[in-house]
Amino acid sequence: xxxxxxxxxxxxxxxxxxxxxxxxxxxxxxxxxxxxxxxxxxxxxxxxxxxxxxxxxxxxxxxxxxxxxxxxxxxxxxxxxxxxxxxxxxxxxxxxxxxxxxxxxxxxxxxxxxxxxxxxxxxxxxxxxxxxxxxxxxxxxxxxxxxxxxxxxxxxxxxxxxxxxxxxxxxxxxxxxxxxxxxxxxxxxxxxxxxxxxxxxxxxxxxxxxxxxxxxxxxxxxxxxxxxxxxxxxxxxxxxxxxxxxxxxxxxxxxxxxxxxxxxxxxxxxxxxxxxxxxxxxxxxxxxxxxxxxxxxxxxxxxxxxxxxxxxxxxxxxxxxxxxxxxxxxxxxxxxxxxxxxxxxxxxxx
Amino acid sequence: xxxxxxxxxxxxxxxxxxxxxxxxxxxxxxxxxxxxxxxxxxxxxxxxxxxxxxxxxxxxxxxxxxxxxxxxxxxxxxxxxxxxxxxxxxxxxxxxxxxxxxxxxxxxxxxxxxxxxxxxxxxxxxxxxxxxxxxxxxxxxxxxxxxxxxxxxxxxxxxxxxxxxxxxxxxxxxxxxxxxxxxxxxxxxxxxxxxxxxxxxxxxxxxxxxxxxxxxxxxxxxxxxxxxxxxxxxxxxxxxxxxxxxxxxxxxxxxxxxxxxxxxxxxxxxxxxxxxxxxxxxxxxxxxxxxxxxxxxxxxxxxxxxxxxxxxxxxxxxxxxxxxxxxxxxxxxxxxxxxxxxxxxxxxxxxxxxxxxxxxxxxxxxxxxxxxxxxxxxxxxxxxxxxxxxxxxxxxxxxxxxxxxxxxxxxxxxxxxxxxxxxxxxxxxxxxxxxxxxxxxxxxxxxxxxxxxxxxxxxxxxxxxxxxxxxxxxxxxxxxxxxxxxxxxxxxxxxxxxxxxxxxxxxxxxxxxxxxxxxxxxxxxxxxxxxxxxxxxxxxxxxxxxxxxxxxxxxxxxxxxxxxxxxxxxxxxxxxxxxxxxxxxxxxxxxxxxxxxxxxxxxxxxxxxxxxxx
Numbered sequence: 001x002x003x004x005x006x007x008x009x010x011x012x013x014x015x016x017x018x019x020x021x022x023x024x025x026x027x028x029x030x031x032x033x034x035x036x037x038x039x040x041x042x043x044x045x046x047x048x049x050x051x052x053x054x055x056x057x058x059x060x061x062x063x064x065x066x067x068x069x070x071x072x073x074x075x076x077x078x079x080x081x082x083x084x085x086x087x088x089x090x091x092x093x094x095x096x097x098x099x100x101x102x103x104x105x106x107x108x109x110x111x112x113x114x115x116x117x118x119x120x121x122x123x124x125x126x127x128x129x130x131x132x133x134x135x136x137x138x139x140x141x142x143x144x145x146x147x148x149x150x151x152x153x154x155x156x157x158x159x160x161x162x163x164x165x166x167x168x169x170x171x172x173x174x175x176x177x178x179x180x181x182x183x184x185x186x187x188x189x190x191x192x193x194x195x196x197x198x199x200x201x202x203x204x205x206x207x208x209x210x211x212x213x214x215x216x217x218x219x220x221x222x223x224x225x226x227x228x229x230x231x232x233x234x235x236x237x238x239x240x241x242x243x244x245x246x247x248x249x250x251x252x253x254x255x256x257x258x259x260x261x262x263x264x265x266x267x268x269x270x271x272x273x274x275x276x277x278x279x280x281x282x283x284x285x286x287x288x289x290x291x292x293x294x295x296x297x298x299x300x301x302x303x304x305x306x307x308x309x310x311x312x313x314x315x316x317x318x319x320x321x322x323x324x325x326x327x328x329x330x331x332x333x334x335x336x337x338x339x340x341x342x343x344x345x346x347x348x349x350x
Numbered sequence: 351x352x353x354x355x356x357x358x359x360x361x362x363x364x365x366x367x368x369x370x371x372x373x374x375x376x377x378x379x380x381x382x383x384x385x386x387x388x389x390x391x392x393x394x395x396x397x398x399x400x401x402x403x404x405x406x407x408x409x410x411x412x413x414x415x416x417x418x419x420x421x422x423x424x425x426x427x428x429x430x431x432x433x434x435x436x437x438x439x440x441x442x443x444x445x446x447x448x449x450x451x452x453x454x455x456x457x458x459x460x461x462x463x464x465x466x467x468x469x470x471x472x473x474x475x476x477x478x479x480x481x482x483x484x485x486x487x488x489x490x491x492x493x494x495x496x497x498x499x500x501x502x503x504x505x506x507x508x509x510x511x512x513x514x515x516x517x518x519x520x521x522x523x524x525x526x527x528x529x530x531x532x533x534x535x536x537x538x539x540x541x542x543x544x545x546x547x548x549x550x551x552x553x554x555x556x557x558x559x560x561x562x563x564x565x566x567x568x569x570x571x572x573x574x575x576x577x578x579x580x581x582x583x584x585x586x587x588x589x590x591x592x593x594x595x596x597x598x599x600x601x602x603x604x605x606x607x608x609x610x611x612x613x614x615x616x617x618x619x620x621x622x623x624x625x626x627x628x629x630x631x632x633x634x635x636x637x638x639x640x641x642x643x644x645x646x647x648x649x650x651x652x653x654x655x656x657x658x659x660x661x662x663x664x665x666x667x668x669x670x671x672x673x674x675x676x677x678x679x680x681x682x683x684x685x686x687x688x689x690x691x692x693x694x695x696x697x698x699x700x701x702x703x704x705x706x707x708x709x710x711x712x713x714x715x716x717x718x719x720x721x722x723x724x725x726x727x728x729x730x731x732x733x734x735x736x737x738x739x740x741x742x743x744x745x746x747x748x749x750x751x752x753x754x755x756x757x758x759x760x761x762x763x764x765x766x767x768x769x770x771x772x773x774x775x776x777x778x779x780x781x782x783x784x785x786x787x788x789x790x791x792x793x794x795x796x797x798x799x800x801x802x803x804x805x806x807x808x809x810x811x812x813x814x815x816x817x818x819x820x821x822x823x824x825x826x827x828x829x830x831x832x833x834x835x836x837x838x839x840x841x842x843x844x845x846x847x848x849x850x851x852x853x854x855x856x857x858x859x860x861x862x863x864x865x866x867x868x869x870x871x872x873x874x875x876x877x878x879x880x881x882x883x884x885x886x887x888x889x890x891x892x893x894x895x896x897x898x899x900x901x902x903x904x905x906x907x908x909x910x911x912x913x914x915x916x917x918x919x920x921x922x923x924x925x926x927x928x929x930x931x932x933x934x935x936x937x938x939x940x941x942x943x944x945x946x947x948x949x950x951x952x953x954x955x956x957x958x959x960x961x962x963x964x
Binding site for chain 1: 569570571572573581584585586587589590592609612613615618620621622623624625626628629630632633634635636637638639640641642643644645646647648662663666726756757759760763764800801802803804805806807809810811812813814815816824
């Protein structure tokens with residue numbers, strides 16, 4: 001037998017296999033599995049150290065997925081709709097950790113709407129992925145808050161309530177990075193995840209992810225067919241690493257006419273380069289992003305890409321004026337004031 | 351007014367009798383008028399005179415306008431429980447004046463604003479009238495301050511009538527205003543004016559007075575339980591605090607803000623503890639569970655309604671074995687209940703908090719010193735046992751001022767429990783060939799844990815509230831489920847020996863036992879003396895933690911009768927004991943109270959005497 005070719009490795013000398021988790025128990029063909037794969041590819045390509053990552057989730061099909069990627073990272077599958085508070089505490093405990101939260105439309109859009117918005121208001125540094133399929137899967141096919149008005153489901157009939165757009169909610173809530181994608185568009189998902197991981201603040205990535213069992217009918221606007229036929233990417237999106245020197249053949253950023261390309265510098269020194277595809281949208285405009293989403297909702301357009309970006313406000317750890325070192329690593333002498341300090345304090349109460 | 355109070359009233363006449371340092375003064379005012387400063391100054395003054403004193407605020411759930419009563423008990427014998435009646439009433443709230451005067455025992459004292467032209471409705475008490483409004487107007491105080499400073503008038507009258515030296519009042523004002531002379535002076539001027547007027551116009555008729563007890567309070571402190579708990583928690587090395595405002599726990603968190611300087615890194619001035627106000631109690635507990643999981647010492651403080659919201663997360667933390675500390679400063683329920691009234695009604699709820707089979711560790715402080723101690727100790731217990739630890743204080747202990755010995759510095763170093771870092775994990779795997787998150791390697795039910803950020807390829811594990819095996823893998827196998835729950839049960843049961851043990855006080859020849867917990871302590875101590883005087887000797891055990899120490903059943907077995915006075919409607923400690931034992935507890939008498947007020951010695955005495963047939 002010919003010797004096997006050595007497996008490809010990343011900057012840490014690890015293979016893509018090393019970034020996998022256990023075998024998925026979701027339905028074959030689930031959009032969520034595709035997203036798990038994009039997380040594996042992205043973190044592998046970036047050469048991220050898994051021990052610095054944490055995976056957090058609530059309850060639901062989406063929230064099961066952290067078991068299926070990054071097997072060497074600590075994970076916490078918590079309670080329904082409350083993943084954001086767990087992420088808040090974990091990143092306060094250790095500000096060096098890179099948090100990836102995985103949630104769904106039920107987890108974030110219904111039971112967890114309060115925490116969804118407050119985590120952004122505080123600018124907790126994390127990638128907040130919503131695997132949005134417009135349906136409750138684990139409880140067998142109820143409408144969620146992102147199900148579109150008029151949509152029909154096998155058992156529950158017609159949805160007569162308007163949908164909540166989680167990207168709009170995120171922008172209103174104070175998120176500093178808001179993107180929408182489609183699990184069928186792996187290249188875009190990966191690029192957005194890369195940018196989100198480089199962002200210093202709450203980065204929301206709402207990924208429309210078809211539920212093959214309960215919500216993949218031709219009439220559903222969260223189905224594969226619908227997504228493939230109707231997705232309108234706002235721009236071609238690229239992530240340019242720090243210190244990147246453009247190839248001769250590639251067109252340098254400056255060569256684009258003004259307004260057609262937007263480049264956004266990320267916290268780690270890399271650039272997100274957005275080449276406009278027809279629609280004139282500058283993601284640095286909050287009102288522009290909201291108008292875009294409002295129009296998309298009215299005209300039933302499935303727009304994807306980086307919707308909103310702002311230079312991040314201080315993160316929660318900064319707002320609370322925490323020391324630079326992770327709290328969890330502080331030695332006892334930093335945690336317990338001295339005996340003399342207590343004695344002095346007692347005199348204030350005498 | 352209870353049976354006992356009426357008895358007291360009919361039997362006692364203070365007329366002509368000289369009573370020194372052994373009476374209670376109640377100031378009846380309207381909420382939000384600044385009377386808290388006046389009352390605080392009186393408490394601090396008596397404290398500085400060396401007199402054992404306790405102040406209790408009975409306040410409404412209201413910002414401004416509703417009646418509020420503050421009782422100041424001076425007790426030369428050192429009793430600090432709520433008395434069943436007050437001998438002196440400062441009647442400064444017209445809405446309750448009739449009732450306040452009616453409640454006085456014969457020979458009691460009423461201090462009333464002169465301008466009310468209050469008819470002397472009783473002939474068996476002493477009235478002193480003082481022109482409050484004219485005096486405040488004469489003082490030329492800015493109109494926005496008038497109402498607040500008006501309450502200083504009664505401080506001046508009290509100082510004259512019962513002999514509090516004016517220099518002591520000045521010192522107390524300085525302490526009250528943290529040494530700031532300007533506000534102290536504005537208030538002192540009003541006190542002086544009222545004092546001078548009282549000296550010139552009031553003829554002392556009653557027999558009550560305060561006398562200095564030199565050295566009586568030397569070295570002691572005055573502090574609320576919430577301040578003690580907040581400071582204790584800071585000395586325990588807490589790193590993440592998530593909280594949501596709720597009466598009566600808020601002042602515990604406020605104390606942590608007040609003393610956050612204790613936890614500033616001297617080099618950078620940055621904080622080594624993050625205190626975050628959450629959007630609700632669910633987010634507060636989620637934050638501290640996340641922090642505990644990631645290796646920080648974490649805590650929250652709340653009250654009953656908040657505990658209700660925390661049930662799901664604390665059940666998760668119990669099952670997934672994540673350390674965190676939850677202070678419940680209880681108020682009376684069910685429901686919103688009476689938010690400014692005390693209770694011990696959350697005991698059962700806390701102990702079993704979480705759906706399914708849970709038994710939460712609960713510490714039960716009975717003094718401000720224990721609030722401090724359990725502040726730091728709870729963080730150790732949580733990390734050592736890898737589980738949520740509840741501390742149940744209450745409004746009486748938490749929000750009222752108590753005299754205490756200065757707090758004792760923690761007598762043991764911070765204990766982070768079985769937490770493996772890179773080095774110890776490597777060693778562990780070398781020795782054992784494996785490390786599984788939920789395996790009982792030591793036979794004590796406590797597994798070893800790692801925290802995120804540990805740079806070892808085998809450090810990571812999957813934390814979940816779903817069924818899991820020793821390896822933290824998802825499992826629905828009955829054996830795995832039972833194995834895990836049995837280990838957790840073992841872990842919790844072992845704490846019966848390691849948690850703070852009950853405190854026992856005995857008397858020779860006692861055939862009656864009293865078993866209780868928490869802030870009932872002062873009422874029971876006083877009741878025991880009174881009962882002994884009437885020929886009923888008692889031994890007393892104060893429980894300080896759940897699950898119960900094994901010594902509790904030993905105590906119960908020893909006596910002909912055991913009484914369980916507790917401040918909840920259902921007799922919850924008695925219920926827990928009956929759940930835990932198959933022995934006969936027919937000689938155990940549950941004495942539940944739960945009326946929203948701190949227990950009185952009179953109530954304990956009355957009930958035990960009734961059952962003892964005396």
